[in-house]
Amino acid sequence: MEYVRAFIVGGTICLIGQVLMDTTKLTAARILVLFVTAGVVMAGLGIYEPIVEWGGAGATVPLTGFGYSLGKGAIEEVKKAGLLGAFTGGIKATAGGIAGAVTFGYIMAVLFNPKTKP
Template sequence: MEFIRAFLVGGSICAVGQILIDKTKLTPARILVLFVTLGVVLTAIGVYEPLVKFGGAGATVPITGFGYSLAKGALKEVKEKGLLGAFMGGISSTAGGIAAAIFFGYLIALIFSPKEK
């Protein structure tokens, strides 16, 4: 059941992205920026957390989920460390993903080369 919920929530978030690509002049890069910022804001006002509870990976795997982690980390560390937490919380809660992106990104690019289309 949780797989179906992940599928529905994740699929819906992607579907919204697709409609924005096809129906507006927004480029994919802008949509990603919009989505991550939206993830942060929706988390801050308490809307995204229930979505994560319901959809699991369906809400955390899309880039909005990256915004969710950023905001959640910032809010949590503000509670613990005060203003310093606002600066440290976001990146520390997403450190794994960012570090992996840099490390694996570098490694894969080192090994492979682009193919002709």
């Protein structure tokens, strides 16, 4: 059942992104920023935590999950270190994911020859 819940939540997030791409003039980059920002805002308001608890990886893997991790890390670090934690907490919470994305992106760029769009 855990997989079904993850599929429902992740699929719904992807559906929202596809609807935005098909019905608006928003570019993929703007939708990316919108999703990350929405994740941060929902983390700050406490809305995204129940979604994560119910949907598991379906909520934490998409871009809104990255925003949620940034927001949650900043909130937790503010409680420990004060105002400075607002600037450092998000980075600490997402450092592993960022490092992985950069590392694997570099490896793929070295292994494969990119082609330009016509």
